[in-house]
Amino acid sequence: MQKWIMFSLFIVACLLGAGVLFQQISVRQAEQAAEAHAGPQLKFIASNYQFDKPEYTVKAGEKVTVSFLNKEGLHAMEIVGLDVKLDNNTKSVDMTFDKPGEYEVHCVLPCGPGHQDMKTKLIVQ
Ligand SMILES: [Cu+2]
Structure with missing residues (x-):
């Protein structure tokens, strides 16, 4: 039973980590896109x-x-x-x-x- 809880927590932590990571990546992509579109x-x-x-x-x-x-x-x-x-x-x-x-x-x-x-x-x- 305890193993199952640990496992669930582990999965949740992974999902949160991945979410933060993807968010940072998309923010960076948006910044890069803005720079690429910007003129001089x-x-x-x-x-x-x-x-x-x-x-x-x-x-x-x-x-x-x-x-x-x-x-x-x-x-x-x-x-x-x-x-x-x-x-x-x-x-x-x-x-x-x-x-x-x-x-x-x-x-x-x-x-x-x-x-x-x-x-x-x-x-x-
Ligand atoms: Cu001054």
């Missing part, structure tokens, strides 16, 4: 007190997913003149840059001693 990406990665690149480039007229990640410290970014503001609450936005030119990108959250110089450039070609 423009990623800004912020740390103390700089962005990961001195300049970023996108093509004019092309829809891009602009995203922002705080890798170190707490920052927020703005692309000056384009009404794009991203932070920990709004981490990405789809955007089509129409006007070629150079745009300043800077941190808009007082983040520390290097805040004033936390700038980079976006070039729309």
